[in-house]
Amino acid sequence: MSQISLTFPDGNARDYPAGITAAEVAESIAPSLAKRAISASLDGKHIDLAWPITSSGTIAINTMKDEAPALELIRHDFAHIMARAVQKLWPDTKVTIGPVRDFGWFYDFDRAEPFTPEDLGAIEAEMKWIIAARDPVRTEVWDRDRAIAYYEDQNEPFKLELIDRIPEGEDLRMYWHGDWQDLCRGPHLQNTGQLPADAFKLTHLAGAYWLGDATRPMLQRIYGVAFRNRDDLKAHLTMLEEAAKRDHRKLGREMDLFHMQEEAPGQIFWHPNGWNIYVALQDYMRRRQRAGGYVEVNTPQVVSRKLWEESGHWENYQDHMFIVEVDEEHAKTKTVNALKPMNCPCHVQIFNVGLKSYRDLPLRMAEFGSCNRYEPSGALHGIMRVRGFTQDDAHIFCTENQIEAETKRFIEFLSAIYRDLGFDSFRVKFATRPEHRAGSDETWDKAESALLSATRAAGIEPEINPGEGAFYGPKLEFVLTDAIGRDWQCGTHQVDFVLPERLDASYIGEDGAKHRPVMLHRATLGSFERFIGILIENFAGKLPLWLAPRQVVVASIVSDADDYVHEIVAQLQAKGIRAEADTRNEKINYKVREHSVAKVPVILAIGMKEVETRTVSMRRLDNQGSQNLSLEEVTNQLASEATPPDLR
RNA sequence: GCCGGUUUAGCUCAGCAGGUAGAGCAGCUGAUUUGUAAUCAGAAGGUCGCGGGUUCGAUUCCUGCAACCGGCACCA
Numbered sequence: 005m006s007q008i009s010l011t012f013p014d015g016n017a018r019d020y021p022a023g024i025t026a027a028e029v030a031e032s033i034a035p036s037l038a039k040r041a042i043s044a045s046l047d048g049k050h051i052d053l054a055w056p057i058t059s060s061g062t063i064a065i066n067t068m069k070d071e072a073p074a075l076e077l078i079r080h081d082f083a084h085i086m087a088r089a090v091q092k093l094w095p096d097t098k099v100t101i102g103p104v105r106d107f108g109w110f111y112d113f114d115r116a117e118p119f120t121p122e123d124l125g126a127i128e129a130e131m132k133w134i135i136a137a138r139d140p141v142r143t144e145v146w147d148r149d150r151a152i153a154y155y156e157d158q159n160e161p162f163k164l165e166l167i168d169r170i171p172e173g174e175d176l177r178m179y180w181h182g183d184w185q186d187l188c189r190g191p192h193l194q195n196t197g198q199l200p201a202d203a204f205k206l207t208h209l210a211g212a213y214w215l216g217d218a219t220r221p222m223l224q225r226i227y228g229v230a231f232r233n234r235d236d237l238k239a240h241l242t243m244l245e246e247a248a249k250r251d252h253r254k255l256g257r258e259m260d261l262f263h264m265q266e267e268a269p270g271q272i273f274w275h276p277n278g279w280n281i282y283v284a285l286q287d288y289m290r291r292r293q294r295a296g297g298y299v300e301v302n303t304p305q306v307v308s309r310k311l312w313e314e315s316g317h318w319e320n321y322q323d324h325m326f327i328v329e330v331d332e333e334h335a336k337t338k339t340v341n342a343l344k345p346m347n348c349p350c351h352v353q354i355f356n357v358g359l360k361s362y363r364d365l366p367l368r369m370a371e372f373g374s375c376n377r378y379e380p381s382g383a384l385h386g387i388m389r390v391r392g393f394t395q396d397d398a399h400i401f402c403t404e405n406q407i408e409a410e411t412k413r414f415i416e417f418l419s420a421i422y423r424d425l426g427f428d429s430f431r432v433k434f435a436t437r438p439e440h441r442a443g444s445d446e447t448w449d450k451a452e453s454a455l456l457s458a459t460r461a462a463g464i465e466p467e468i469n470p471g472e473g474a475f476y477g478p479k480l481e482f483v484l485t486d487a488i489g490r491d492w493q494c495g496t497h498q499v500d501f502v503l504p505e506r507l508d509a510s511y512i513g514e515d516g517a518k519h520r521p522v523m524l525h526r527a528t529l530g531s532f533e534r535f536i537g538i539l540i541e542n543f544a545g546k547l548p549l550w551l552a553p554r555q556v557v558v559a560s561i562v563s564d565a566d567d568y569v570h571e572i573v574a575q576l577q578a579k580g581i582r583a584e585a586d587t588r589n590e591k592i593n594y595k596v597r598e599h600s601v602a603k604v605p606v607i608l609a610i611g612m613k614e615v616e617t618r619t620v621s622m623r624r625l626d627n628q629g630s631q632n633l634s635l636e637e638v639t640n641q642l643a644s645e646a647t648p649p650d651l652r
Numbered sequence: 653g654c655c656g657g658u659u660u661a662g663c664u665c666a667g668c669a670g671g672u673a674g675a676g677c678a679g680c681u682g683a684u685u686u687g688u689a690a691u692c693a694g695a696a697g698g699u700c701g702c703g704g705g706u707u708c709g710a711u712u713c714c715u716g717c718a719a720c721c722g723g724c725a726c727c728a
Contacts, residue, residue, distance in 0.1 A: 110723095118656060119656085120656085120657095121656085121657075207722095208656095209655085209656060209657085209722080209723080210655070210656070210722060210723030211654060211655025211656065211723065211725095212654095212655080212724045212725090213654075213655095213725060216724075216725075217725085218653080218654075218724080218725045218726080219725095222654055222655055222724075222725095223655085224655070224656085225655090225723070225724080227722095227723080253721095257663075264719095265719085266701080266702095266718065266719045266720090267719095269718090269719065269720090315728095316728090317728060320728065321728060324726085324728085346728055348728080375728095377727080377728085379726080379727070380653050380654095380725080380726060380727090381653070381718095381719090382653060382654070382655095382723090382724080382725080382726085383653090383725085383726060383727070384719095384720085389727075475728065476728080493727080498728095525728090559688090560685095561685080561686065561687055561688090562686065562687090563685060564685080589684075589685070589686090590686085590690095590691085591685090591686050591687090591688095592686070592688055593686085593688065593690070593691090594686095594689085594690055594691080595689095596687095596688045596689055597688090597689035597690055599689090600688095600689055601690095607688075609688055611686090611687055612687095613687080621687080621688075623688060628688075628689090629688080630688060
């Protein structure tokens with residue numbers, strides 16, 4: 005048998021016969037290591053201790069101390085033993101797939117009877133028995149026919165379909181946890197007793213389409229989380245509890261920002277407090293856009309179906325548009341309109357009025373555009389995914405060779421704004437051509453390569469999001485996460501060669517001939533609604549002073565201080581600060597607590613001492629203790645702090 | 653839209669197996685003038701999400717719908 009050479013993390017290399025397993029390699033180093041070994045990394049690839057190694061490379065033996073491989077194995081083995089437990093309890097259940105994910109795993113099952121939340125306890129108990137049994141894990145490579153025959157015999161149709169999707173010639177690897185078997189890439193641990201019985205929890209049930217395809221059957225998914233030890237699990241559960249306190253829906257109620265109700269699902273009733281945030285943010289964006297070379301426009305809400313047919317949106321999104329039909333008494337035909345679901349076709353209408361010259365380009369046309377989309381009921385989520393929203397939208401009409409500079413310019417524009425709003429880092433995804441699209445392949449080639457190279461020119465290497473582009477062009481997605489780690493697309497930047505063609509936009513070039521402009525669709529915040537939701541969660545409601553809905557409460561300690569309280573409020577308001585008086589007949593402790601719970605950043609407590617010395621006692625949110633300052637000082641300090649970042 | 657769950661006072665939640673509902677906080681009234689995260693007392697507050705059915709009787713059981721929550725699918 006031929007020899008291979010394996011290099012260890014310390015740089016030493018040793019020769020072994022080809023086909024040796026990682027377990028044997030560990031044994032050759034030290035029996036104690038072999039005992040603790042759980043898997044190995046071969047040239048960076050995570051491999052099972054039981055797999056034969058056939059070629060030279062660098063190898064590291066993993067133990068439970070190596071967090072990443074340990075967690076991957078633990079979670080993956082948990083997925084298997086959960087499936088085993090489920091089939092033990094309900095033998096008619098069909099298994100499908102069960103990948104590792106986030107802090108745990110999920111496994112999708114097909115079963116006529118739905119699982120109930122109570123079932124989770126029974127499954128957990130069964131899993132603990134499997135762990136206690138310390139059943140060995142073993143693995144074999146099977147040929148396709150044998151695997152197919154096996155699953156036909158077991159009546160596991162989903163596994164058969166999976167095999168069908170594995171390319172010919174690729175190994176089919178089988179794993180057994182005790183006598184329970186699954187088709188699986190591996191790697192895995194060596195026995196079920198290695199799993200920490202006190203460090204896992206089945207968290208929730210959900211429906212999920214087979215293969216993520218809405219035309220395929222809906223399966224039942226069970227999610228679990230697992231860690232290396234009980235403390236890590238507890239820390240994770242505590243983290244989730246803390247995150248739930250930052251939920252914008254909860255804070256929206258507690259801070260009296262907005263509400264939603266059954267009569268207008270997916271639409272927001274902004275209360276005075278919430279609207280303060282909205283307006284502060286919009287004022288800021290308006291100034292930023294002016295400084296950034298945009299012109300602002302405004303376009304109609306109710307627009308004839310004709311325009312949406314021309315743009316292609318009718319064909320693609322009709323079912324998701326609010327249709328407005330008007331029966332005019334004397335009209336022969338009923339007119340069909342749609343509430344504007346997006347602004348681009350309207351902006352092209354403005355562009356198309358009069359002749360445009362190459363000298364007008366790039367023309368950056370911005371609108372705080374109110375849009376309405378009939379989103380599927382299941383998609384709605386607080387103020388993050390709604391049916392009525394306002395985009396900070398703009399379309400840049402430019403030439404092909406301006407794409408790169410404009411893209412770079414926008415990325416810088418967005419980065420500066422995100423930094424001001426507390427997001428120093430964010431994810432950027434590059435979404436490529438979808439299956440269902442407008443425009444030729446050549447156009448798409450051009451648009452994708454222009455956008456990608458411009459992004460790289462701005463110093464960003466985006467994650468690729470294949471097939472997720474808009475129907476008219478590829479897009480960059482700027483993604484932020486909410487309190488519990490869900491991703492939300494906020495900013496976007498899209499290259500579009502299709503709409504200018506469809507809506508016949510043109511400009512006169514240097515050569516005196518008509519040319520098609522390119523359209524760049526871009527939004528910085530995305531929508532005010534979603535972005536405010538993200539802001540609330542990221543700051544846990546404690547927004548920076550310039551965005552805080554209620555900035556200062558001036559609270560009296562005794563009613564003899566009321567006059568001075570009102571004087572302070574007036575002086576702060578004169579400086580543009582959102583200040584209010586609290587002269588209710590309550591103890592100062594009560595007032596401090598109430599306004600702290602409401603996340604008011606600054607409380608000024610006023611008693612007779614302050615009245616006599618013309619000072620104020622300033623208390624910051626989450627800061628016990630207070631500071632005694634002159635009225636002048638406090639006014640100036642707060643006024644400067646409440647100045648939006650772009651005006652400082 | 654799909655799967656599962658939930659819906660009781662302004663908010664957070666009780667309400668065992670069908671006999672027209674309770675608490676805390678908030679709000680209201682009164683007392684209290686108070687020094688940095690809840691002062692005391694009193695009165696009041698609900699067509700139990702909406703519609704249909706079963707029943708002598710439904711908040712409770714069945715059913716349809718709606719909204720919301722967790723996922724999936726969707727996201728111009």
